[in-house]
Amino acid sequence: MASAAAPAAPRARRTGSGRLGGWAVVAGGAAAVLAVWCAVAWTLSDEQLVPYPWEIVQALWRDRSLLAGNTWPTLWVAAQGFFWGNLVVVPLAAIALLWPAAEPVVSRLGVVVHAVPFIAIAPILIVALPGGSAKVVITALMVYFPSLIGVLLGLHGADSRALDVVRAAGGTSRTALLKVRFPAALPQVFAGLRIATPAALLGALVAEFFGADRGLGAFIVQSQTAMEVERTWATAVYIGLLAGAVYALISFAARLATPWAGKETTAGAEVAGAGAAQGGPAQRIAGAVLSAALLLGLWQFIVSGLNLDPFFAKGPGDVLSFLTGDGAGEFWSAFGSGLGQTVIDAGTGFAVGTLVAVLAAVAMVAWRPVERLVLPLAIVLRSVPLIAMTPLIVLVFGRGLAGVSVVITLGTFFPTLVNLLVALRSAPAGAADVVRAAGGSSLSAAMKVRMPYAVPALTASARIAIPNAVVGATLAEWLATGKGLGHLITDSYERLSFDALWSSGVLVVLLVLALYALIGWVDGLVARRFGLAG
Numbered sequence: 222m223a224s225a226a227a228p229a230a231p232r233a234r235r236t237g238s239g240r241l242g243g244w245a246v247v248a249g250g251a252a253a254v255l256a257v258w259c260a261v262a263w264t265l266s267d268e269q270l271v272p273y274p275w276e277i278v279q280a281l282w283r284d285r286s287l288l289a290g291n292t293w294p295t296l297w298v299a300a301q302g303f304f305w306g307n308l309v310v311v312p313l314a315a316i317a318l319l320w321p322a323a324e325p326v327v328s329r330l331g332v333v334v335h336a337v338p339f340i341a342i343a344p345i346l347i348v349a350l351p352g353g354s355a356k357v358v359i360t361a362l363m364v365y366f367p368s369l370i371g372v373l374l375g376l377h378g379a380d381s382r383a384l385d386v387v388r389a390a391g392g393t394s395r396t397a398l399l400k401v402r403f404p405a406a407l408p409q410v411f412a413g414l415r416i417a418t419p420a421a422l423l424g425a426l427v428a429e430f431f432g433a434d435r436g437l438g439a440f441i442v443q444s445q446t447a448m449e450v451e452r453t454w455a456t457a458v459y460i461g462l463l464a465g466a467v468y469a470l471i472s473f474a475a476r477l478a479t480p481w482a483g484k485e486t487t488a489g490a491e492v493a494g495a496g497a498a499q500g501g502p503a504q505r506i507a508g509a510v511l512s513a514a515l516l517l518g519l520w521q522f523i524v525s526g527l528n529l530d531p532f533f534a535k536g537p538g539d540v541l542s543f544l545t546g547d548g549a550g551e552f553w554s555a556f557g558s559g560l561g562q563t564v565i566d567a568g569t570g571f572a573v574g575t576l577v578a579v580l581a582a583v584a585m586v587a588w589r590p591v592e593r594l595v596l597p598l599a600i601v602l603r604s605v606p607l608i609a610m611t612p613l614i615v616l617v618f619g620r621g622l623a624g625v626s627v628v629i630t631l632g633t634f635f636p637t638l639v640n641l642l643v644a645l646r647s648a649p650a651g652a653a654d655v656v657r658a659a660g661g662s663s664l665s666a667a668m669k670v671r672m673p674y675a676v677p678a679l680t681a682s683a684r685i686a687i688p689n690a691v692v693g694a695t696l697a698e699w700l701a702t703g704k705g706l707g708h709l710i711t712d713s714y715e716r717l718s719f720d721a722l723w724s725s726g727v728l729v730v731l732l733v734l735a736l737y738a739l740i741g742w743v744d745g746l747v748a749r750r751f752g753l754a755g
Contacts, residue, residue, distance in 0.1 A: 254598070272451045280455035287440065288459050294436040295425045296463075298353065302360020303421040307368050307414070309361075314372040318402060327369070328741075329512040329734060335366035335688045336733035337726055347431045356433070360424030364417045367636055367685055371413015374640070374681050376402045411475035412643040416636045416685070418471055419464045426460070465597055535723040543720040552721055555709055556728060562705035563694050569622060570629020571690035575683070577630060578637035582675075586645045599635055614701075624701060629693035636689065637682040644678030683740045688733050695729065 255274055262271045272280070281288070317324035346355040429438025437460055444452040517537050523529075524536045535543075543549060581599070585592035618624035698707025706729055713721035 254594075270450065272454055276451050277455045277458055280451040281459060284452060284455060288437070288456065291435060291437050291440045292463065294433075295422070295429065295438060298356045298360055298425040298428060298436070299421040301357045302362075302424055303364050303417060305357065306361035306364030306421070307417065310365060310368045310372055314369060314376055317373065318376050324373075325509070326512045326515060328373070329737075330516065331366045331369040332684075332688060332734055332737045333516055333730050334362050335685075336691065336730045337362075342726070343427060343431050347428075356425065356428035359428040360421055363420045363424035363427070366688070367416040367420055368413045370681060370685050371409050371411075371416065371640075374678070375407065375409030375413070407479045408475070408643055409640075411471065411479060412639050414471050415468055415475075415639050418467050419635070422460065422464050422467070533719045535719055539720065540724050540727055543724050552724065556706070556725065559698075559704070559706040559709045560728075560732070563691065563698065563707070566622065566625045566694040566697065566705060567629065567687075567690040570626045570693060571633055571683075571686055573626050574630040574633030574686060574690070575637055575679075578634040578641060578682075579679070581634075582638050582641035582645055585642060599638055621702075625694065625697040628697040628701070629690050632693040632696075633686040633689045636685040637679070640678045640682040640685075641675050644675035680740060680743050683743075684737060687736045687740060691729065691733050691736070 258271075258274055262273045313327045313330075317327045343359055346358055350358060425436070426438035426441070429436040430442055433439040437456060441453060441456045441460075444456060521536050521538075524534045531539075543552070581591075581595050585595055614624060614627055618627050694705060695707035695710060698705035699711045700707075702708070706725060710722060710725045710729075713719070713725060
């Protein structure tokens with residue numbers, strides 16, 4: 222009689238030679254990166270813009286005491302901003318889940334906070350707020366949005382079957398939030414924290430660019446002003462390594478807190494922010510009106526409640542009067558011209574950043590050694606203070622669209638990469654195993670099985686990447702090209718035309734809100750296509 226079918230063989234454990242082969246790939250990739258770096262440094266040796274790697278190492282060793290002395294002030298500001306930014310996010314996200322009508326308001330508040338050009342508000346905050354509180358506020362503002370998207374995506378990602386069980390047992394929305402949604406949200410929450418970690422450090426650096434006498438931000442500005450290229454690059458690399466260390470700490474905490482993350486999961490997740498799109502036209506219009514009223518009221522309260530100097534602090538009425546006044550025609554002409562350039566810059570950078578993130582995420586899931594090589598580089602690049610490095614980047618890549626695209630890509634691809642990695646690894650492991658059992662490669666499994674499950678995370682990531690692209694475009698235009706809305710904003714500041722400055726900032730925010738609403742509509746389509754809305 223035929224014997225019973227043998228049980229499926231367990232997946233083979235990685236051998237020592239397999240691990241050595243993986244590290245060999247990492248070493249080879251690192252050697253290739255260093256070789257390209259040396260080639261670029263040699264090509265630009267006459268301009269002395271890019272030092273050789275060993276020159277950066279020498280500068281790191283030579284300036285080790287200066288770097289160490291400036292590290293703690295920056296880390297302390299980053300830690301405070303990280304704490305307060307995330308402390309605000311969790312209760313707001315919970316309110317959005319318990320009271321769905323509040324989610325559009327919470328989401329739009331996050332977009333407004335993230336989209337306000339820091340090159341316009343940072344100097345005002347430094348002047349308006351006492352002591353070092355302005356630095357903490359700037360840092361918290363940069364942390365708030367990526368953390369909010371991570372928490373919302375996670376809370377919406379609970380297994381619908383588990384939620385049905387809670388409802389069938391008579392549980393309330395609060396019970397479902399505490400017993401199902403919060404535990405299910407942890408992997409995505411930690412993904413948001415991974416994104417927020419470099420953002421916190423970058424926020425502290427940005428705050429130090431506007432008037433600090435200590436800290437790594439002040440140190441890199443001093444180095445750049447003195448045209449000390451090696452010290453500038455060494456400081457940027459040191460900052461990247463510092464962010465990488467903190468990122469690794471968050472990742473270690475994530476593995477301890479969510480040992481199940483990356484294992485088999487269901488596809489019953491909703492899309493972050495999908496709830497914002499629910500309801501009829503009347504409900505959506507009412508939500509938009511309520512959001513606008515709250516934001517305008519908060520804006521007026523800040524300007525009036527803090528007794529800010531009316532010379533540089535403008536309220537909603539001041540901006541409206543300026544935009545509709547007799548002399549507004551010249552401003553609108555300049556804004557329309559700048560808007561066209563900024564849309565081209567931001568759109569190109571967003572497309573390139575998203576494409577690079579998708580390719581990198583798929584490769585990292587298909588071949589683990591690629592992750593060991595690419596992820597540290599991604600963290601370093603995300604943590605590089607672009608406000609200081611943009612002039613060097615533009616000198617290397619030019620002042621045209623190519624140089625601007627590089628700047629924007631550095632700010633947009635990292636959030637998409639992190640969210641995609643979490644989503645790709647959360648696809649059902651059994652489906653990927655079927656592809657492999659049929660002779661398919663790890664790449665085939667990643668593209669045919671994992672990628673479809675990651676589409677909701679891709680659209681959710683676009684909610685972070687699009688504001689990043691617009692803000693990155695204004696930054697590059699300010700520091701490099703002298704075109705677009707970034708130039709208009711800084712030109713208004715230099716001419717002390719604060720009406721034009723505030724009006725430009727408000728219109729940029731409205732642009733980002735419109736783009737965010739478009740992505741929300743796409744999110745809704747994705748939710749319905751994948752059966753995730755409900």
